[in-house]
Amino acid sequence: MGGYANDDQDSMLKPTNDPSVALDRMSIQDRAYQLLKSMIDEGRLQAGEKLLEAEVAKAFSISRSPARHALRTLCEEKLIRESAGRGYEVIGVRGKGVAPVTGLPRRAVLDNVQIMPVPQWERMYGQLERELCTQMIFANVRIVEERVAEHFGVSRTVVRDVLARMHSVGLVSKDSLGHWIAANVTPDKTHHLYELRWMLEPEALRQAAPHVSMSYLERARATALDALDGFPREGFDTDVVEHDLHVTLLSHCPNEEILHALGRTRVLFVPTRYLFDPVLHIPLSLIEDALREHVQIYTLLLDRKPAQAARALHEHLRQADDRWLKRFQGASSIKPMEMPPYLVKL
CATH class of the missing domain: 1.10.10.10 (Winged helix-like DNA-binding domain superfamily/Winged helix DNA-binding domain)
Incomplete structure (x- = not known):
């Protein structure tokens, strides 16, 4: 998680716009x-x-x-x-x-490209994640392992692997009885997580700035600009844009304790994958605003103005808090969706 100070080291990072990343999910x-x-x-x-x-x-x-x-x-x-x-x-x-x-x-002469089968856990991860994100807006939810296994036709071992991955980003946790729980996401909870982010991320950015190469910043800005071109375009991936700024760039911060604390806020990234979900969506104009804010932060860093970039990131996170509130306001007018058999409302 330390600093990558030059282009050679920076090139070791997997490109965030590598098409193979998207292909692996299909x-x-x-x-x-x-x-x-x-x-x-x-x-x-x-x-x-x-x-x-x-x-x-x-x-x-x-x-x-x-x-x-x-x-x-x-x-x-x-x-x-x-x-x-x-x-x-x-x-x-x-x-x-x-x-x-x-x-x-x-x-036709075709390139020989071996398409590997999608792992069992990957086949079910997205569907389970989206269902949890939707239901968590309305209530605390328990995930019943054996029912998940039966529904997706996988072993309990695969289910536990998926839930462990979700636990690593704070999407689920275990209660005192060892049951997997997805806690109700409330406006207060998201606000508190954003408070943590806007206090810590700007400082992480300021410390990371000397260790990030210009080539990485140029690539990341180009990705955000490309997303804005004809937005929303086919194949637009919010995961890539969010990860570039809030994970990869900040990982250059030498203060491991700040990064560890920020790990608890990763759950906020998950619903951004579902921009068109009837419950989880937010107005597309707000997503465009967020992309422009990303571009501004990269531009300030490229201009060697880390203090101004940190202030811009602080404001970006304050605005993101407001965008999440609009998600709750939109969900309040929607009747809670019926739960699949592998989830139980608590």
Whole structure:
């Protein structure tokens, strides 16, 4: 968690906009679709080339069913079309119209990219997390391990692994009887967590500033600016933007005690993944404001003004507290949603 003072060390950090991060969260069929789409968009698969289901399956080391799904999705998006006889032809690139296809289709040469199966815990994590975030707005909730295992078709060991990961970010805890509990998130609780953040994060930023490379700051600012371009755009990921500023950048702070204390506030990051959830959403204009605040902080750091950047971060967190309050106000007008069988209201 110490300082990365130069570009060589900074490059050891995994890029936050690495597409493989997003791909790892997808189903096999969605990853196959994304890989083929990127090959078309980048010109590696060109108009007139022929794609066969069996060859896609072989190149990506997957079964024919997800390969078939990926090809049909591309066909629906008019990036490929069914070929005479069998298979599909590449016909166009998104945003550039349809390219003419002449003569007999050529067999496409696919990159060999092995798509690994999604681990069991990953398949269920997102759904369970979203359900908990929604229900926690209304009440304390108990998670029943055996029912979770039955619902998702996984072992109790997998369930415990998922709950341990959620415990590490403060989403769940254990009561005196050893039951997993997701505590009711109230306006007072979130306000107290934000108070902790706006007292500690600006100081963490001030201490981190001398150890953060200019190249990292430029990349992080570019990610935030890219998110603002045509916002909200397909593939926008609040996790990446939040993590860049509030986790990766602050991890350069040499004061481990400040970072340890801030670890308790990570639970506030989780609902930002669900901007369009009927309970957890907040107005998109407020998300745009938050992105602009991120850009301002990076700009001040790039201008070597850490004290001003710390003050800007303080104000950003005060505004974030208000944005969370609007989430509660929105939820107050919604009837609590029915709980799945693996959750029990306390």
